Structures are given as C-alpha cells and as structure tokens.
Amino acid sequence: MLSSFHFPRYFSKSVREEIGELYLSSAIANLALAIVMLFEPIFLYAVLGFSVPQVLLFMAVTYGTYIVILPMGGRVASLYGYKHAIAMSAPFQILYWMLLLVSKDNHSLAYLAAMAFAAQKALYWPGFHALMARYTDQGQVGREFGMSYAIVSVSQIIGPFLGGVISQKLGMTATFITASVIYCGSILPLFKAKEVFVPKDYSFKATLQLYRDYPKKFIGYLGFGEELLVLTVWPIFIFIVVKNYEDTGLLATIASFAAAVLAVIVGKITDQYTKRILIKIGAFLTAIVWFARLIVTNIWNTLAIDTLSRTSKEMCFIPISTVTYIRAENTHVVPYAVFFEQSLAIGKLLACILGMIVFSLFSIISLSAGFVALFILAGCFSLLYMFI
Secondary structure: OHHHOOOOOOOOOOOOHHHHHHHHHHHHHHHHHHHHHOOHHHHHHHHOOOOHHHHHHHHHHHHHHHHHHHHHHHHHHHHHOHHHHHHHHHHHHHHHHHHHHHOOOOOOHHHHHHHHHHHHHHHHHHHHHHHHHHHOOHHHHHHHHHHHHHHHHHHHHHHHHHHHHHHHHHOHHHHHHHHHHHHHHHHHHHHOOOOOOOOOOOOHHHHHHHHHHOHHHHHHHHHHHHHHHHHHHHHHHHHHHHOOHHHHHHHHHHHHHHHHHHHHHHHHHHHHOOHHHHHHHHHHHHHHHHHHHHHOOOHHHHHHHHHHHHHHHHHHHHHHHHHHHHHHHHOOHHHHHHHHHHHHHHHHHHHHHHHHHHHHHHOOOOHHHHHHHHHHHHHHHHHHHHHO
16 A cells, blocks of 8 residues: 555655555564664673774674675675565574674674674665665655655654663563564565566676776765764763663654654755755764764753754765665666665774774773764764765
8 A cells, every 4th residue: 555655745656566565664674673773782882791992893893794795695686686685684684683682691692693784784785775776766766765764764763762661671682582573574565566577697897897987976985984883882872871771762762753754854855956965965964963972961962962963864865865776777776786885884894993993092081082082083974975
C-alpha cells in the first residue's frame, strides 16, 4: 500500500513499488538500529571499559575491513540482485550484536564483531544505494530520499528512548536481543514483489575509473569522517554529561523529533533549488555546530546542540545523497555506489586515526580537552562536504 500511495503536495508522482518496499524495510531496520546505535559506543566505553582511543580503534577495524571487502559486496549486488544483497546482510548485523554481547567475557571478540559489522555494511549499502538510484524518479529524487531520511528520523524518535528504558531497566543484553528480533522483520517487505533483475558482472576497475573522473567528489566524501565522530564520540560525551541510559535515550528522542520534520522539508527544497549551494550552507552550519559543542556543560545545552547537529546535517546530507543518486543513475549504479561508500569509509578511517592521535595528545591536559580536540577535528571534516 505504501508503494502506491500518493503523498499530496509532497511527491509530484507516486513512488515506485520498489521504493515503497525499501521505505517499509528501512523503517523496521532503522527502528532496530536506533534502539542500540546510540548505546553501542557507550557499551564499549562503559561496559567493556574501552578508552575513547580504543573505541576509535574498534571503528578503525570496522572501516578498514569495510574498505577492503566492499567491492565484493558490490559484486554480490550485481550478480544476485539489490534486494537479495540487502537480505544477505541481515545475519551479519545480528552476528555483530551477539559478538558484542559475548565480548564482555573476552574483549578480543569485540574486534571480530567489528569485522562482522563491516561484512554487513559491504552487503547492505551497495544494494541500498543501487536500489535508490535505480528506482527513484529523477524529478523528485530529493523528496524520495528526504522521505527515506524522515523514516530514519522517525525511527530515531522511538528507538533511543525505547533502547534507553530497556537498557536501564533490563540491561544491555535485553536491548541487543530486542533489536535483533525487530531487525529480522526488515527483510520481509523487500520481497512483497519479485525482484526483476538482470545479473551483471561488476569489476572494481569501473570504480577505480570514478576515482580518476571525480577527484573532488572523493575529497568531499571524506567529510563523512565527521559522521563517524558524531556516531561514536558524541554519544559517549552525552552519556558522561547525562550519566544514565534512560536520559541519554530521551535526549536523543527529543532531538530526533525536529530532525524528522525537517528531513521532509529539506527533501522538497532540494528538488527546487541549487543543490550545491544547499550542500555548502549545510556543511558550513554543520561545522559551526561542531565548534559550538565546545561550550556544552549540561543536559540542556547538550539537547540544544544535538538538535542543531541533526538538523544542520540534514541540510547537506539530503542534497549530497540526491546528487549522488542522480549521478549514479546517469553513470553506472553499482560502481558509483561502491565509489561513494568506499570514499566515505576512507574518510571515517582517517577520522579514527586522527581522532586517536589528537585525543591521546590533548587528554593529557584533561578529559574535556580531549573531547574539545575531537569536536574541532569533526568541524574541519565537515567543511570537506563543500567539495561535493
């Protein structure tokens, strides 16, 4: 039903069935992810006792592995279908969570979990991006991705609060198990209709050519290093300020509410105005918000900054994704999807390495100085978005 529904005054045309299925699948998957995503770095920090550099090392293992195996994920999507690649990623997501849980008794298993997480990404994202690029309507790409992003944001309204309550009342084990059960349901909507797919051979040479053709885009995609820091360092900082799971989840829920509304609006604006200007404005505002984190001292200004962070990020992320999907459809879908994901993964790996260095240097002064250095680093990464 969602696949054929016409959203009045928002979509200029009804979304295709494949996109409707992806919306529903994304809603379920992102609810599961939102339940635990905020708490994954907190789990590493507070439960496993990792230091901030060790958390960044964990993510470095994830993205280092991801960079290497991503072309294999692109090949799977090309040979077996975009939906099938997404479906094949699900067991690795659940394996990742289960390995994190058992790593309480053996910390070395956490790094095995990082590799499972990389495998999940390598299968999921080429399929997701290729599906979006292949089936979105060229005249409303921004609106269709804006709706997809809004679905993620709505999931993040419910998820963090639910995850916080479960973690506080029943413990992190119950949180991970709940997320795993919900995530399994995300596969079902993808196959309401049979995937019509002609297998194609994918060669990494096609992606390498894109690095030669779009060097500025590669530099721009490195800006996603700031996303790595907002998903790992920022939750740990919030937890230190707020001091418990439930309030941490509630704070993220309130901040996500504004983001869900804005995602739909930004998506529509993206189809009407120059995307490059929107990307530059969004990149600049994202950097400013990172620098504003330097003054965060309590739960109220943490809430304000988190809300501004989510909304400013949408102002550049939705136009970036729109430009990416249009370019992918006009070139080669899977090679460009791999180029996009591999470029941002390199940016995230670079952010991990630089983050470990600057935090180690400045935390000698104080823990706060270490976080300040990371916030400045993330702000600098944000400015790279302007090259896209």
